[in-house]
Amino acid sequence: MLDKDKMPPLSPVAPRLVALRQPPGAAEALLAFLPSAEDEAIVGEVQATLAAVAMHDGKPEPALVQALDDKQPLRRAVAAAALWQEARRTPVRWCASS
Numbered sequence: 551m552l553d554k555d556k557m558p559p560l561s562p563v564a565p566r567l568v569a570l571r572q573p574p575g576a577a578e579a580l581l582a583f584l585p586s587a588e589d590e591a592i593v594g595e596v597q598a599t600l601a602a603v604a605m606h607d608g609k610p611e612p613a614l615v616q617a618l619d620d621k622q623p624l625r626r627a628v629a630a631a632a633l634w635q636e637a638r639r640t641p642v643r644w645c646a647s648s
Contacts, residue, residue, distance in 0.1 A: 559588045565595040569602035576603045577613035581625055593628065600632035601639075610636075 617629035
């Protein structure tokens with residue numbers, strides 16, 4: 551019998567699919583889900599997915615930037631790590647001033 555108050559565990563495939571498709575609102579939805587993550591493996595999948603959706607048109611995803619000031623330490627940490635991961639992958643173009 552299923553307990554109506556318990557959510558079924560999230561499959562690790564779900565965040566990977568979000569990373570692949572990058573739907574609008576993905577960052578907000580994943581950040582909202584994060585406190586309900588069942589274990590560290592799911593948190594890692596969510597963090598990797600957030601890194602995949604961290605930048606749009608060369609700018610950081612606003613939901614991730616806002617999460618840096620979140621009351622929940624887990625959201626702050628995962629948002630910071632996702633932004634950092636993406637920053638490491640994105641080449642930075644330096645301009646010399648003349």
